[in-house]
Amino acid sequence: MGRTHTMDATPLTLGQEFSGYVALLKKGISSLEKSLSGLQGLALGGTAVGTGLNAPCGFAEKTTQYIAEMTGIAFYSGANLFAAISAHDDLVHAHGALRQLAISLNKIGCDLRMLASGPRCGLAEIILPANEPGSSIMPGKVNPSQIEALTMVCGQIIxxxxxxxxxxxxxxxxxxxxxxxxxxxxxxxxxxLGDAVHSFALNCIRGLR
Structure with a gap:
């Protein structure tokens, strides 16, 4: 059953619901991948304020080429060293992609937690793997600990x-x-994010029923 405002709406399949989650994650991963090229621009050779004062001629190009060869990453000399030294827009852009993924993952986690609520007096449309069954007074109670860990990480990233x-x-x-x-x-x-997603996939999604 589909829900809007947390209330019953119109029917949909679990596959349709999860296809939305997949689309969110694909879009987030694409945004992150597109942002990476900006992180490969280096401010080498700009010296103090971007003018290149006191740097040997060709220093930036040669050093950048050496670093690229040594690391196997396509580093390049920044197009404008004044901007590269005084601002970090590329890092803002790339971290924005991490935030985008965190927002999507938090939404997915919250949905799964509600869908698994109960099981007797909640929705209980899905069953989470029993990673930590039981408590001091409620034997067999299964808390959504992996989801809670993921959403806390998402909050930290935001x-x-x-x-x-x-x-x-x-x-x-x-x-x-x-x-x-x-x-x-x-x-x-x-x-x-890397650690949380790995743990979430391994300890929650893989055992979802």
Whole structure:
């Protein structure tokens, strides 16, 4: 049964409902993949403010080429080093894709938690795997712990996005000094999302009935 405003609406199949989830995730992954090329632009050779003062001629190109060969990643010299040093729009864009995935995953998790509610007095349209059955006073009770873990991670990523955007907005004049705030939140978000999605797929989705 389809639902709007959490109330019964018109019929749909479970497959149709899950096809919506798949579409959300595909779109999020596509957004993330498209954002990656922006992260490959380097500000090497811009020196202090982007003018390249005191950098040897050809330094940026040669160093960028060496890093690309060493890592196997197609790094390139940034088109405008003034922008690359004073702002971090590419990181904002890429983290926005992580946030987009987190928002979609949170929606999916909340739906699954409600669909599995009960089982006697809830919807009980799906059954979650019993990863941690039982409690001190309710034997056999199965809590949606994997979903709760996922949605907490999603909340953290959404919060990290706000902090990262604040850092990116503080690129005063020719240098953004909030780089530690930006990169710390970005790395945490990427790490948390990767770990959470792996655990969710392995310990929840795979055993869904």
């Amino acid at each position: 919060g990290n996005d706000a902090a990262l955007c604040f850092g990116a907005a503080n690129g005063h004049f020719e240098l953004n000094t909030y780089k530690p705030l930006i990169i710390a939140n970005f790395i945490q978000s990427a790490t948390l």
